[in-house]
Every structure is written in C-alpha cells, then in structure tokens.
Amino acid sequence: MDTGDREMGISSLVNGRLCAELSVADRGLQYGDGVFETIAVKDGLPQQWERHLRRLRRGCKRLGIKPPASKLLLKEVVSLCGQLGRAVAKIIVTRGQSGRGYRPPVAAEPTRIVVAYPWPRYPEGVYDDGIKVRVCKMRLSCNPVLAGIKHLNRLEQVLARGEWEDEYQEGLMLDSRNRVIEGTMSNVFVIKDDALHTPKLDQCGVEGVMRQRLLELAHQQNIPAAVTELALVDLKRADGVLFCNSLIGVWPVQELGGQSYKIPPLTRRIMDEFAGEFPYL
Amino acid sequence: MDTGDREMGISSLVNGRLCAELSVADRGLQYGDGVFETIAVKDGLPQQWERHLRRLRRGCKRLGIKPPASKLLLKEVVSLCGQLGRAVAKIIVTRGQSGRGYRPPVAAEPTRIVVAYPWPRYPEGVYDDGIKVRVCKMRLSCNPVLAGIKHLNRLEQVLARGEWEDEYQEGLMLDSRNRVIEGTMSNVFVIKDDALHTPKLDQCGVEGVMRQRLLELAHQQNIPAAVTELALVDLKRADGVLFCNSLIGVWPVQELGGQSYKIPPLTRRIMDEFAGEFPYL
Numbered sequence: 225m226d227t228g229d230r231e232m233g234i235s236s237l238v239n240g241r242l243c244a245e246l247s248v249a250d251r252g253l254q255y256g257d258g259v260f261e262t263i264a265v266k267d268g269l270p271q272q273w274e275r276h277l278r279r280l281r282r283g284c285k286r287l288g289i290k291p292p293a294s295k296l297l298l299k300e301v302v303s304l305c306g307q308l309g310r311a312v313a314k315i316i317v318t319r320g321q322s323g324r325g326y327r328p329p330v331a332a333e334p335t336r337i338v339v340a341y342p343w344p345r346y347p348e349g350v351y352d353d354g355i356k357v358r359v360c361k362m363r364l365s366c367n368p369v370l371a372g373i374k375h376l377n378r379l380e381q382v383l384a385r386g387e388w389e390d391e392y393q394e395g396l397m398l399d400s401r402n403r404v405i406e407g408t409m410s411n412v413f414v415i416k417d418d419a420l421h422t423p424k425l426d427q428c429g430v431e432g433v434m435r436q437r438l439l440e441l442a443h444q445q446n447i448p449a450a451v452t453e454l455a456l457v458d459l460k461r462a463d464g465v466l467f468c469n470s471l472i473g474v475w476p477v478q479e480l481g482g483q484s485y486k487i488p489p490l491t492r493r494i495m496d497e498f499a500g501e502f503p504y505l
Numbered sequence: 506m507d508t509g510d511r512e513m514g515i516s517s518l519v520n521g522r523l524c525a526e527l528s529v530a531d532r533g534l535q536y537g538d539g540v541f542e543t544i545a546v547k548d549g550l551p552q553q554w555e556r557h558l559r560r561l562r563r564g565c566k567r568l569g570i571k572p573p574a575s576k577l578l579l580k581e582v583v584s585l586c587g588q589l590g591r592a593v594a595k596i597i598v599t600r601g602q603s604g605r606g607y608r609p610p611v612a613a614e615p616t617r618i619v620v621a622y623p624w625p626r627y628p629e630g631v632y633d634d635g636i637k638v639r640v641c642k643m644r645l646s647c648n649p650v651l652a653g654i655k656h657l658n659r660l661e662q663v664l665a666r667g668e669w670e671d672e673y674q675e676g677l678m679l680d681s682r683n684r685v686i687e688g689t690m691s692n693v694f695v696i697k698d699d700a701l702h703t704p705k706l707d708q709c710g711v712e713g714v715m716r717q718r719l720l721e722l723a724h725q726q727n728i729p730a731a732v733t734e735l736a737l738v739d740l741k742r743a744d745g746v747l748f749c750n751s752l753i754g755v756w757p758v759q760e761l762g763g764q765s766y767k768i769p770p771l772t773r774r775i776m777d778e779f780a781g782e783f784p785y786l
Contacts, residue, residue, distance in 0.1 A: 232530055232602070232603075232604045233529070233530060233604070233605075236529050238529065244528055244529055244530070245526040245527060245528055245529065246526060246527065246529055246534065247525055247526055248514070248517050248519065248525055248526065248527055248597075248618050248620060249513055249514060249525070249620075250534070251663075252534045253527065253531070253533045253534045253597070253599075253657070254541075254597075254657070254659075255537070255657065255658075255659035255660065255662070255663050256536070256537030256657055256658050256659060256660055257659070257660060257663050260535075262605070287660070287663075287664070288664075288667060312605065314605065316529075316534070316535075318534075319663075321513070322513075323513045323514070323622065324514075324543070324593065324595060324622045324625075325666075325690070326659065326662040326663045326665070326666040326689055326690060327663075327666045327667065328663055328666065328667045337529050339529060339530075341604065341605045344605075362650060363648060363650075365646035365647055365648040365651075365709075366646055366647070366681055367644060367646040367661065367681065369643060369644075369664060370646075370660060370661070375660055376534070376535070376536065376537055376660075377536075377537050377658035377659070377660045378535075378536035378537060378538070378607065378658075379536065379537055379538060379568070379651060379656055379657075379658045380648065380651070381536070381607040382532075382536050382538050382568075382600075382607045382608075382609055383568070383569075383650060384607070385606075385607040385608045385609070386569060386608065386609045400647055400648065408607055409606070409607060428646075
C-alpha cells in the first residue's frame with residue numbers, strides 16, 4: 225500500500241514561498257517541536273477543513289506555539305492543491321528557528337509548511353474484503369500533555385510501521401499498560417452487539433478527524449457508541465473491527481492478530497454513510 | 506544562562522556541503538526520525554569523541570538507521586570547528602528523505618548535519634555556589650525502546666524547559682511513575698554518605714557521556730556508586746545533588762525544589778578531577 229503513499233511531495237510552500245527547503249536551525253528538525261495535519265483534497269479543495277484546523281490550533285495551544293492565521297493557511301493549501309483535483313495536503317507548523325537549547329524562544333516566528341502529495345493508491349479489495357492487521361510490538365508511551373494532538377514526535381509510529389513490509393495494511397498499537405489505542409496511522413473502532421467502542425485517548429494516541437466524525441454520526445443516528453478502555457481481549461470477542469482516517473475513510477478488518485473477522489452490517493452501514501465522499505469505497 | 510546558549514549556528518554542513526538548509530521531505534523534520542549529539546570543542550577538536558560516536562551509533566542501530574562513517578564525521582566536525590577554538594558541535598543524523606507515510610524507506614540515504622555553535626556563557630557562580638533547580642511538572646514518558654539514546658523526539662524537554670525563565674539554571678524531570686530521571690539537558694547524581702547514586706535509564710532519559718565518565722571515575726577511585734531507582738524523597742535526604750553534561754561538566758546544586766544543599770566534599774573532589782578539562786570550574 226505504500227507505493228503510492230511514499231512518493232515525494234509534488235510541491236511545497238515554506239512560509240508562503242514556493243520552496244522545498246527549510247533552515248537546519250528550525251526546531252521542527254531539532255526537537256520535533258511542532259504539529260501537523262494530513263488532509264484529503266478533492267476537486268482542489270481541502271476536505272473537513274474546519275476540523276483539521278481546529279485540531280491544529282489545539283495542538284499549537286498545547287505546545288505554546290502561535291497558530292498561523294486560518295485564512296492564510298487555507299489560501300496556501302488551495303494555491304498549492306487547487307489544480308490537482310485529488311491530492312493530499314500536509315501542513316506542518318513548527319515553533320520556528322532558534323539557537324541551541326530546549327528553551328522555547330519567545331521571539332521565534334512559527335514556520336508554516338504546506339506540501340502537496342499525490343493521492344495514495346491503496347491495495348485492491350481493502351474496502352470489500354477488509355484489511356489484515358498486525359499487532360505491533362512497539363508500544364505507545366503515556367503522557368497526557370502530548371496525548372490527542374498530532375505533534376511531530378512520531379518515532380513510535382515509525383518504529384511500529386517498520387515491523388512489517390506489505391503483508392499487512394495496518395498495525396494495531398497498544399500502550400505500555402497493554403491497552404488498545406490506535407493504528408499506526410489511523411484510529412480503531414470495535415463493533416460488538418451493534419454498538420461502537422473506541423479507545424480513550426487521554427494518555428496517548430491521536431484524536432483523528434474521522435474518529436470524531438464516526439462518533440458524531442453514531443450520536444446523530446442513535447447508534448450506541450462508547451469511548452472507553454479496551455484490551456486485546458475485547459477485540460477477540462468483537463463482532464468486527466474497523467480502522468479509519470481522513471484519507472482511507474473506513475477500512476473494515478478481515479484479520480487481526482491471527483483472528484478472522486466478518487464485516488458486520490453496522491460497519492457496512494457506516495461505510496455507506498461516507499460513500500459519497502470516499503467513492504473508492 | 507540561555508543568552509549564549511541560544512545563538513544561531515555559526516555555520517553548518519549538510520551531507521558534507523556548506524549549507525544551512527535541508528529538504529522539507531527529510532524525516533528528521535517530518536517525524537523526528539533521527540538522533541543527535543552535542544559535543545564540546547576545545548582547541549578546534551571535539552572532546553570525548555569516541556564516547557559521543559559510540560552513543561550516536563547505538564542510537565542509529567536502535568532506530569535502524571545506517572550510521573555515517575566515523576572518519577567522515579570527524580573530518581566534517583574538524584573542518585567546521587577547527588578554527589573556532591572553543592565551540593559546540595552538534596551532529597544530527599536522520600533517516601533521510603521520503604514521501605508521506607511512517608514506513609521507514611529501505612532506499613533512503615541518511616542525512617548528516619553538523620552545526621557549529623558559539624561556546625555558551627553560563628551564569629557566574631554556578632560552579633562556586635551551585636545552581637538553583639526547579640522540579641518540572643512535565644513528566645518523561647516510558648518507552649524502553651527509546652530510552653537511553655539521544656533521539657530527535659524532544660517535546661518533553663522543550664515543554665519542561667518552557668516552565669521557567671531565568672530563575673533556575675536547570676529543571677529536574679520525573680517519569681510518569683514519579684521516579685527521578687534527569688535534568689532537562691543533563692544527568693543527575695545524588696551524594697549520600699560519600700556515595701553516588703544516579704537513576705536507571707532503562708525506561709526513559711538519555712545516557713549522558715558525562716554521566717558515564719562519572720561512573721567510570723567512581724569505579725577507578727573506589728567511590729561507591731549505584732545506578733538505581735530514585736524518588737524525590739531520596740533527594741530530600743541527600744547530602745548533595747549535582748547535574749552534569751558534556752558542556753557544563755559538573756554543576757553542584759545550591760537549591761532544589763525549595764530545599765537548600767551544601768556542596769559536599771565528594772562533589773568538590775569530582776569537580777577537581779575534571780578541572781583541567783573544564784577550566785571555568
């Protein structure tokens with residue numbers, strides 16, 4: 225699945241300038257001192273813009289970084305992706321440049337980077353037949369200050385994704401206390417008795433935009449949905465499992481940790497809800 | 506203390522080229538996917554080179570990054586800092602460039618960055634009178650796979666250092682289970698009954714070059730030294746506390762978490778051992 229996923233960016237803006245480089249003094253490089261968003265672009269427009277923007281601002285606030293003006297960001301995304309039709313826009317906001325030392329500089333101007341990537345090609349059958357999922361050895365560490373936001377400290381995800389080649393389409397990550405948290409690049413939902421269950425993300429994990437939309441859909445349609453602690457045994461007893469993010473939409477699970485799953489009607493119903501938006505469903 | 510510390514780099518090499526920029530596609534920026542070293546330069550030569558190199562290679566191995574050839578790195582550090590006399594050399598090694606996606610690319614060539622910084626000016630009196638230390642609110646999260654190495658995921662240190670301005674010279678960090686681990690930019694030793702105690706770093710923290718040298722010195726001179734679990738109460742009962750790293754050498758503590766300390770004879774003895782190397786002692 226990564227062949228399409230792994231292509232270099234098509235073009236990029238750094239602080240509004242068409243440019244593919246940034247200073248080695250940038251704290252994004254030095255310390256991972258920043259946040260990012262990965263956004264689906266359709267017909268040249270970023271999808272779910274307000275939600276992505278909200279999370280970006282929440283992340284900036286948590287780290288004490290001044291968020292970029294939202295109109296400016298939107299303008300830059302559209303100027304970069306407007307002609308591309310289907311694409312992926314990635315936004316990175318760092319604390320900016322500084323000299324050596326962890327101390328966050330008061331005077332630094334945040335760096336904003338927008339990169340356009342080609343739309344990824346996912347393997348055939350993932351929506352019809354479901355995906356195969358590995359249970360990763362790599363664990364997520366717990367820190368409530370960093371939980372939920374999409375910051376640039378992503379070594380745990382990198383090492384987790386390095387555990388397999390192409391034999392799985394996603395990896396499930398647990399935290400240091402064996403709680404189920406998320407996929408390496410997606411959130412996870414468990415379906416049991418026509419109800420949804422998804423992990424609490426107050427200690428680690430990223431609060432995905434698609435996860436939030438699924439919870440809102442459940443609320444609107446009176447589908448029981450719980451945000452709760454989950455263990456691997458809860459997945460073993462489940463009727464079905466799904467992974468979701470803003471690019472893939474919803475991926476049902478065919479196999480996870482050696483166990484086979486059917487795709488329950490509730491998963492199909494949720495996928496149908498988003499079929500207009502993710503027509504490759 | 507950060508005024509000197511915070512100046513921008515004097516010059517830098519990126520993959521051997523005199524250059525101050527790097528690609529926005531570099532995984533060092535995208536995910537903090539790399540490691541670094543901060544090295545004291547004296548008379549144009551990097552100090553404790555072999556120890557820094559060993560930790561850099563250990564970090565690369567842990568992350569699955571091909572380490573740069575050691576002779577090449579040394580040549581680059583000397584070419585950049587050789588004329589500077591006293592300076593600081595920072596080496597960053599990232600996994601290199603890739604497209605979108607956490608998956609570590611097989612084909613990527615690691616990026617190596619060497620930056621020269623001016624020697625920092627530390628506040629007067631820190632060696633004679635000792636430093637004031639804050640106990641940070643920000644906690645270190647636990648992940649044995651990332652513990653000990655000096656990787657680029659440093660948001661916890663950044664946020665910890667953001668808790669104060671100039672009223673302290675260092676901040677003590679605990680882990681999520683309240684164990685004492687290290688300073689934001691240094692390692693910590695406790696002195697009690699003429700023995701040294703320093704925290705185990707198998708769950709979090711960075712194994713500092715100066716920490717290792719203090720442990721070896723203790724071994725050579727038959728000073729009792731233990732690598733162990735420590736809690737704040739152990740610091741309260743201590744005769745003295747010290748912080749150390751490759752740039753500051755050894756800083757005795759005058760005050761930590763509101764408690765005053767004397768500087769015990771053992772701390773002075775250790776400082777004297779390194780006086781030739783850190784003449785500003």
